Every structure is written in C-alpha cells, then in structure tokens.
Amino acid sequence: MNKGLQLRNISKYYDEGSHRVAALDRVSISVAPGELVAVIGPSGSGKSTFLSIAGALLQASEGEVELNGQNITKLPDKQLSAIRLKEIGFIMQSSNLVPYLNVLDQLLLVKKMSGKVTAKDKAWAVKLLEDLGMGAKLQRFPEELSGGEKQRTAIARSLVNDPNVILADEPTASLDTKRAHEVVSLIEKEVKARQKAAIMVTHDERMLEYCNHVYRMEDGKMSLVRL
Ligand SMILES: Nc1ncnc2c1ncn2[C@@H]1O[C@H](COP(=O)(O)OP(=O)(O)O)[C@@H](O)[C@H]1O
Numbered sequence: 347m348n349k350g351l352q353l354r355n356i357s358k359y360y361d362e363g364s365h366r367v368a369a370l371d372r373v374s375i376s377v378a379p380g381e382l383v384a385v386i387g388p389s390g391s392g393k394s395t396f397l398s399i400a401g402a403l404l405q406a407s408e409g410e411v412e413l414n415g416q417n418i419t420k421l422p423d424k425q426l427s428a429i430r431l432k433e434i435g436f437i438m439q440s441s442n443l444v445p446y447l448n449v450l451d452q453l454l455l456v457k458k459m460s461g462k463v464t465a466k467d468k469a470w471a472v473k474l475l476e477d478l479g480m481g482a483k484l485q486r487f488p489e490e491l492s493g494g495e496k497q498r499t500a501i502a503r504s505l506v507n508d509p510n511v512i513l514a515d516e517p518t519a520s521l522d523t524k525r526a527h528e529v530v531s532l533i534e535k536e537v538k539a540r541q542k543a544a545i546m547v548t549h550d551e552r553m554l555e556y557c558n559h560v561y562r563m564e565d566g567k568m569s570l571v572r573l
C-alpha cells in the first residue's frame with residue numbers, strides 16, 4: 347500500500363558569496379495516495395527547490411522527507427537514485443522526450459534503465475499509452491507530435507515504474523488553454539485511478555479546479571490556500 351509523501355520542516359539554504367539565502371523556510375506538507383496537490387506562487391519563491399527536494403533530486407539543509415513510509419532524508423546518492431527511478435514519476439514543463447525514440451520506446455527506455463524489458467512490460471506500456479489516448483501514435487517521434495500529445499506521452503512515461511509519487515513542474519506551460527485542461531484532467535484521472543500521491547507546481551489558476559488542496563509559496567514559506 348502506498349503511504350504517500352511527507353515533508354517535515356524542510357529548510358534549504360543556498361550560499362550566495364558571503365551570505366546565506368533561505369530558499370525554503372520550514373516547509374511541511376503531507377500528500378496522501380489519490381491526492382493531487384497544487385503549489386502556486388511567484389517566480390523565485392522556492393517552488394522548484396521544493397519539488398526537487400520532494401523528488402530526491404536535492405538534499406534539504408534541514409527537515410525530513412518520508413516517501414511511502416521510508417525516511418529518505420539521509421540516504422546516500424546511490425540509494426536515492428534507485429528510489430527516484432522506482433518511486434517517483436516526474437512530469438516537466440517541456441516534456442523532455444528523447445528526440446530519436448518513438449512514443450513506445452520513450453516508455454521502454456525507463457523500463458530498460460531499471461532492468462530487462464519483457465514482452466509483458468511492452469504490452470503494459472502499449473495499454474497505458476492507449477489509455478492516455480496515444481494508441482494510434484506509438485511509432486511517432488517527438489517532432490511529429492503536438493504539444494498536448496508530447497505531454498500525454500510524458501504522463502505515460504512518468505507512470506512506467508508504477509511509482510508512488512508523481513511530481514509535475516508547470517506541466518501546462520507550453521500548452522494552449524484547451525490542451526492544458528486536457529492534460530491536467532488526465533493527470534488528475536490517473537492519480538485517482540492509480541492512487542498516486544501527486545504534487546503539481548503551476549502558474550495557471552484555472553488548473554486549480556482539478557486539485558484537492560492548494561498551497562501558496564511565498565519567500566520560501568508555504569501556506570494552505572484551500573483545503
Ligand atoms: N542552485 C542555486 N544556487 C543559489 N540560489 C538558488 C539556486 N537555485 C535556486 N536559488 C534561489 O532560491 C530561490 C528559489 O528558487 P526556485 O526554487 O527556483 O523558485 P521558483 O521555482 O519558485 O521560481 C531563488 O531566490 C533562487 O534565486
């Protein structure tokens with residue numbers, strides 16, 4: 347059973363020459379399985395730093411991160427990368443697809459990184475892409491896809507290792523309004539159906555209707571806007 351994601355009293359300091367910048371100031375959040383949580387806030391307020399720590403890409407200066415019941419705060423880098431691969435699905439602002447791989451191979455690459463690809467893995471990936479409306483485009487390359495299709499592929503890819511946590515940083519930044527709604531409602535649907543604990547950073551207030559809770563980041567401090 348997925349136990350979700352908890353951050354407790356996370357602070358992050360960056361050294362800027364002689365002085366210390368607090369990018370995060372005692373941030374706490376708990377995300378349960380099946381929940382999609384939004385984080386909004388101005389540029390430079392600490393959103394990406396927060397998401398990087400939640401995704402085990404960056405170490406906090408203080409505080410604790412617990413992922414699916416495991417305290418990952420002090421784990422060595424090697425263990426953290428294994429946890430990232432297995433436990434966390436990332437969806438980024440631009441879809442970050444590999445230019446020379448077709449849609450299906452984008453997913454199989456992730457499988458390959460964590461072991462051998464079996465016929466069963468391949469069938470699972472095809473089914474997932476069909477679920478996300480990409481069934482007719484399995485052989486297409488990224489440059490042959492629309493912005494919305496790229497993000498749908500990126501959503502599918504984030505689900506490949508069946509991670510417990512999904513983290514999305516501005517996933518609609520490159521999309522028009524209609525595609526943005528499609529993409530976020532798809533994220534919401536998958537988060538619910540697969541019981542993922544999900545956090546989405548967004549600038550777009552219109553996307554908040556899909557989220558269970560909304561937090562605001564301001565000068566490294568996080569506050570609850572809407573339950
Ligand atoms: N690697 C870094 N070194 C020094 N300062 C950084 C670094 N990354 C971010 N910061 C600073 O931390 C603060 C928060 O940045 P960031 O998390 O990127 O905010 P956001 O994603 O909300 O725009 C900013 O003041 C930024 O300049």
Ligand SMILES: [Mg+2]
Pocket residue numbers: 393394395
């Ligand atoms: Mg950012």
